[in-house]
Structure formats: structure tokens, C-alpha cells
Amino acid sequence: xxxxxxxxxxxxxxxxxxxxxxxxxxxxxxxxxxxxxxxxxxxxxxxxxxxxxxxxxxxxxxxxxxxxxxxxxxxxxxxxxxxxxxxxxxxxxxxxxxxxxxxxxxxxxxxxxxxxxxxxxxxxxxxxxxxxxxxxxxxxxxxxxxxxxxxxxxxxxxxxxxxxxxxxxxxxxxxxxxxxxxxxxxxxxxxxxxxxxxxxxxxxxxxxxxxxxxxxxxxxxxxxxxxxxxxxxxxxxxxxxxxxxxxxxxxxxxxxxxxxxxxxxxxxxxxxxxxxxxxxxxxxxxxxxxxxxxxxxxxxxxxxxxxxxxxxxxxxxxxxxxxxxxxxxxxxxxxxxxxxxxxxxxxxxxxxxxxxxxxxxxxx
Amino acid sequence: xxxxxxxxxxxxxxxxxxxxxxxxxxxxxxxxxxxxxxxxxxxxxxxxxxxxxxxxxxxxxxxxxxxxxxxxxxxxxxxxxxxxxxxxxxxxxxxxxxxxxxxxxxxxxxxxxxxxxxxxxxxxxxxxxxxxxxxxxxxxxxxxxxxxxxxxxxxxxxxxxxxxxxxxxxxxxxxxxxxxxxxxxxxxxxxxxxxxxxxxxxxxxxxxxxxxxxxxxxxxxxxxxxxxxxxxxxxxxx
Numbered sequence: 257x258x259x260x261x262x263x264x265x266x267x268x269x270x271x272x273x274x275x276x277x278x279x280x281x282x283x284x285x286x287x288x289x290x291x292x293x294x295x296x297x298x299x300x301x302x303x304x305x306x307x308x309x310x311x312x313x314x315x316x317x318x319x320x321x322x323x324x325x326x327x328x329x330x331x332x333x334x335x336x337x338x339x340x341x342x343x344x345x346x347x348x349x350x351x352x353x354x355x356x357x358x359x360x361x362x363x364x365x366x367x368x369x370x371x372x373x374x375x376x377x378x379x380x381x382x383x384x385x386x387x388x389x390x391x392x393x394x395x396x397x398x399x400x401x402x403x404x405x406x407x408x409x410x411x412x413x414x415x416x417x418x419x420x421x422x423x424x425x426x427x428x429x430x431x432x433x434x435x436x437x438x439x440x441x442x443x444x445x446x447x448x449x450x451x452x453x454x455x456x457x458x459x460x461x462x463x464x465x466x467x468x469x470x471x472x473x474x475x476x477x478x479x480x481x482x483x484x485x486x487x488x489x490x491x492x493x494x495x496x497x498x499x500x501x502x503x504x505x506x507x508x509x510x511x512x513x514x515x516x517x518x519x520x521x522x523x524x525x526x527x528x529x530x531x532x533x534x535x536x537x538x539x540x541x542x543x544x545x546x547x548x549x550x551x552x553x554x555x556x557x558x559x560x561x562x563x564x565x566x567x568x569x570x571x572x573x574x575x576x577x578x579x580x581x582x583x584x585x586x587x588x589x590x591x592x593x594x595x596x597x598x599x600x601x602x603x604x605x606x607x608x609x610x611x612x613x614x615x616x617x618x619x620x
Numbered sequence: 621x622x623x624x625x626x627x628x629x630x631x632x633x634x635x636x637x638x639x640x641x642x643x644x645x646x647x648x649x650x651x652x653x654x655x656x657x658x659x660x661x662x663x664x665x666x667x668x669x670x671x672x673x674x675x676x677x678x679x680x681x682x683x684x685x686x687x688x689x690x691x692x693x694x695x696x697x698x699x700x701x702x703x704x705x706x707x708x709x710x711x712x713x714x715x716x717x718x719x720x721x722x723x724x725x726x727x728x729x730x731x732x733x734x735x736x737x738x739x740x741x742x743x744x745x746x747x748x749x750x751x752x753x754x755x756x757x758x759x760x761x762x763x764x765x766x767x768x769x770x771x772x773x774x775x776x777x778x779x780x781x782x783x784x785x786x787x788x789x790x791x792x793x794x795x796x797x798x799x800x801x802x803x804x805x806x807x808x809x810x811x812x813x814x815x816x817x818x819x820x821x822x823x824x825x826x827x828x829x830x831x832x833x834x835x836x837x838x839x840x841x842x843x844x845x846x847x848x849x850x851x852x853x854x855x856x857x858x
Contacts, residue, residue: 453707457763460673460701461724462693 278533286539293547293562301557303328304381306388307335307343307352314360316396320370321355323392330388340373344413347556350374350381353389368393369407376412377583378554379424386410414584419498426497427582428551428575430487434510435517435571436542438480442521443534446472451530465615469608473518480514501581505588509581512600513574519607520570526614545571570603625684626651626771626802627672632681634667634825641667642678643825649804649818651770654797656816657806658849664825665806666704669773672804673701686770697725700769704776706760710749714740717748718762725767734766737792754785761789765796772796774805778812790815810846819845823853 577596580586738758840848
């Protein structure tokens with residue numbers, strides 16, 4: 257071992273990085289962005305919104321509902337029973353709890369029976385609601401010694417009690433996997449086209465820029481669609497991920513995502529000169545999008561300004577569309593699905609145009 | 621403009637930041653001629669070739685190729701371009717590469733002829749990543765001429781090519797020129813310059829001298845091109 261020779265290698269490495277500002281930025285800026293985003297989302301995310309309907313003619317209902325009001329697990333608001341289902345559907349609440357008119361009366365007889373209406377497609381939120389209810393009831397029951405039976409009557413708007421975490425994440429994951437892998441493969445192969453000099457040859461041929469981009473898009477889309485079929489079949493028939501919607505519709509959304517990823521890859525490859533630089537786009541483009549897309553944390557629980565960011569990302573809409581179809585059985589008549597599909601399709605067009613426009617710049 | 625002119629470069633200037641890659645270059649290449657662009661590394665040869673295939677838009681001046689002013693996508697159908705490094709798809713076979721470049725130029729036939737022309741027909745099934753550098757160079761040439769262009773631009777086609785293969789290449793270029801193809805070839809190897817019908821000496825983005833090899837020698841008053849080049853280049857700088 258020679259300290260001199262080792263030193264030469266170390267110095268050479270650091271000298272190279274000194275001129276590679278992009279990598280420096282990645283090393284020192286990306287961690288702050290990603291950690292900051294994660295921290296901000298975890299700390300400042302709001303608790304699930306729950307509607308409370310107190311119709312109890314006796315005193316117990318008021319006790320339970322005020323216990324729910326002060327719960328830290330959920331954000332309770334008082335609503336009218338007739339609004340409950342529509343609020344569940346538009347997503348402004350994840351559950352509503354009805355304390356029926358005979359609530360106190362039945363409690364006298366030893367049975368506490370609130371009605372819980374869960375939205376049902378978000379298992380984590382459902383658990384939180386049931387926990388909040390449990391502790392609210394416990395505080396109410398503590399006033400009444402003796403044998404009390406808690407018999408909540410739980411109904412689900414979508415899904416059901418059998419829906420588990422995999423069902424919730426599975427729907428999003430099949431989209432994310434396709435999006436991520438297709439993006440990486442596209443950006444690297446398009447970059448090869450440039451680094452091996454063949455792109456220059458293509459540009460010196462009668463080919464139009466749009467023809468190159470669309471030709472690439474079709475080729476990768478063929479691959480991506482085969483991958484989508486594989487992922488989808490595996491998720492549905494091996495992992496038994498819950499699906500309530502039309503399989504073809506899921507496939508259609510996956511196809512849109514794949515085409516988005518292809519065009520994003522082509523577009524971003526213009527800003528990279530080496531494969532290393534291309535891979536650097538993953539922490540910059542994919543990770544924040546993953547955090548903000550609602551896969552882990554529902555977009556509605558994000559701080560308001562982050563919700564704006566989330567809502568302009570293609571992945572957010574694709575994930576939402578997949579969940580709508582698979583967990584809620586959405587079809588094309590749903591306006592939310594039309595919006596999500598429309599936004600993703602809009603991104604496809606945007607990236608095609610952007611990719612074509614930047615193609616010439618990338619050659620020189 | 622005369623029918624006999626294949627390429628007309630008129631007062632072309634191109635800057636890259638502070639660097640003047642081309643500084644008012646004007647030259648004319650006749651149809652069926654082998655025109656050599658000579659100059660040291662960084663003189664502007666590649667930039668000039670790239671502006672003739674429309675890859676670079678000049679800051680000022682015009683380029684007219686086969687009677688059509690650039691930018692013009694259609695004229696590129698008649699142009700073949702061989703880049704400095706053998707730009708090929710390493711995962712495709714020799715034949716698949718040539719077939720691809722034929723297809724993007726809108727032709728389907730001629731693949732076999734092109735492969736035979738560069739003596740690669742027997743190796744047509746070999747994947748490019750597995751063949752030698754010289755074979756890649758030949759495959760690259762086949763890709764540039766498979767669509768039988770009227771104008772062939774070759775950017776240092778013989779770099780890294782052994783002398784035997786270089787002789788073969790030049791025989792092929794002469795055959796094509798005899799068939800009416802115009803060839804512009806860049807080089808910094810002086811013995812290649814002797815094989816051209818006319819030469820343009822380029823340095824610092826300017827055309828220093830032009831003429832047949834003997835005219836260039838006479839202009840400099842030297843016996844060989846290398847000395848002529850050094851003398852002419854030195855005069856302009858000082």
C-alpha cells in the first residue's frame with residue numbers, strides 16, 4: 257500500500273466532482289429535498305376527517321360525540337345524516353359515525369351500538385377511525401360500571417372488512433412499478449442513441465424529429481404493455497389484490513402511464529449526457545413524485561400547498577385512477593376517473609411535444 | 621448556379637460561445653468530385669461537414685446542397701453521412717444496421733450491394749458489438765451509402781483503420797466518384813490528401829487555400845503537401 261498512490265486516486269475523484277456540479281447538487285441538495293418532504297408530510301399531515309351524527313335522545317350520545325371531537329386520531333365535524341354518503345363519495349370524509357336515537361336507551365340494556373359508515377378503500381384511515389371510536393366509547397363506558405357490550409354496526413361504501421393494506425397499496429404499486437421501470441429503460445436507451453452517435457446520424461437523415469420520438473414511443477410502449485399485462489396478472493391472480501373494476505380499464509390506465517413514462521424519459525434524456533446523469537434523475541424526478549402521489553400518504557392529508565404540487569403530477573392522477581377502479585369499481589362514467597385519465601393523457605401530449613422540441617438541442 | 625455544383629457553402633460563420641468554429645467559409649464542390657477537407661484537430665472540419673448535412677444552423681451565410689438551400693429535409697435523402705466514430709447500434713447485426721439506415725432513408729433494396737461493397741457480406745450476421753474496429757468502420761460506411769446518395773460526406777473515415785483497409789476504402793471512394801457520386805472527405809492525414817481531386821485547407825475556421833494537390837503545393841512553393849500546409853497555415857497566422 258502506498259499512501260501516495262492512494263492519495264492520487266482520492267484526489268482524482270474529488271477533482272472530477274468539483275467540475276460535476278450536477279452530481280454535487282444531487283449529493284447535497286436531493287437529501288434535503290427528499291427528507292424535508294418526508295418530514296413535512298409526516299409531521300404536518302392532517303388526521304382523517306370524520307363526520308359525527310348525534311341523533312341520540314339520551315345523554316350518552318353527547319358524551320361520545322364530544323369525546324370524538326377531542327380525539328387526536330381523527331378530525332371530527334358534525335354533519336347531517338343525510339349528507340354522510342355524499343361526503344364519503346366526494347372524499348371530504350373517510351367515515352361518519354351515527355349515534356342512533358336509541359343509543360342511550362340500548363346502552364342502559366348493556367349494548368353500545370354506534371353505526372360506523374366507512375369509505376372503505378383506505379384501510380389505514382379505517383383503523384384510525386375505529387381506534388378513535390373505541391377510545392371515545394371507553395370514556396363513555398367508564399361512567400357506567402357493569403357489563404357493557406360494544407357492538408358497532410360497521411358498513412362499507414367500497415370494499416369491505418376483507419380489504420387489507422396490500423389491496424390499498426397493490427392498486428397503486430402496479431402503476432408505480434410500470435411507470436418507474438419504463439422511465440429508467442427509456443431514458444437510458446435514448447441516451448445510448450446519443451452517446452453512440454447514432455442520433456446524429458438520424459438527425460442527418462430525412463427523418464423528422466417527431467418521427468423519431470413517436471417511433472421510440474411505440475417501441476417502448478409495446479414493451480411496457482407486455483410488462484403491464486404481466487404485472488397486472490401477477491397482482492390479480494397470484495397476490496389476489498382486490499379488484500372491483502374492469503380489468504381492461506386498469507390495463508388502459510397502465511398503458512397511459514407507460515406512455516407518459518416513455519415520453520418523460522425521452523424528454524429528460526435531453527438533459528443528460530451520460531447514463532450516470534440519467535440515473536440521477538431518479539432521486540430528483542421519481543422519488544418526490546412517489547412521495548407526493550398519494551401512494552403512501554393520501555393527498556388530502558397533505559398540507560394545502562403540497563396538495564397543489566401533488567395535483568399537477570401525472571403519477572398522482574394515475575394512482576388515483578387505479579384506486580378508483582380497483583377499490584371502488586369506478587367506470588368511465590365517473591367524473592373523477594375522466595378527470596384523472598384526461599390529466600394523464602394531457603401529460604402524454606405535453607411530453608411528446610417537449611421531447612420533440614428539445615431533440616435538436618440535444619444533438620449538438 | 622451551375623448544375624455542376626453539388627455543394628455551395630457561402631460565407632458560413634458558426635460560433636460556439638467565444639469560439640469561432642467557422643469564420644466566413646466559402647467553397648464549392650463540383651458534382652462527381654472527391655473534395656478533401658484538410659486541417660488540424662479543432663480546425664472546423666467537422667463543424668463544416670455538420671453544417672452541410674444540416675445538423676448545424678450557421679450564424680450567418682448559406683449552404684446549398686444539390687441545388688437546394690438548407691435547411692431542407694428532402695435533400696437529405698440524397699446525402700450520406702459517415703460520422704467520425706462508427707456510429708452503429710451495437711446490439712444489432714451488421715445487416716440489421718445497414719437495413720435500418722436504408723429504411724430511414726426510404727429504400728429497401730441495396731443492402732446486399734452495400735455489404736458486398738465494403739466486403740462484409742460474409743459477416744452480415746455478426747452482432748456489431750462483437751466485430752473489430754475496422755469492420756465497424758466498414759459497416760458504418762455501408763450504412764452511409766446504402767441508399768445510393770448523390771453526395772457522400774465522410775468525417776475522418778480512415779481514423780483507426782489499418783493501411784491495407786485504407787487503400788481499400790479509397791479504391792471504393794474512387795469507384796463511387798467515377799459513378800457520379802460527389803464525395804467530401806475530411807482528414808488530417810496528408811497522404812490521403814494526395815488522393816483527392818481538390819483540397820481545402822482549413823484552420824481556425826477559415827479556408828486558407830484551395831486547389832488540386834499540385835496547385836496547393838505550387839502555391840506554397842514546396843514539394844509535399846505537409847510542408848505546404850504548415851507554410852500556408854503559418855503565413856495566415858502571422
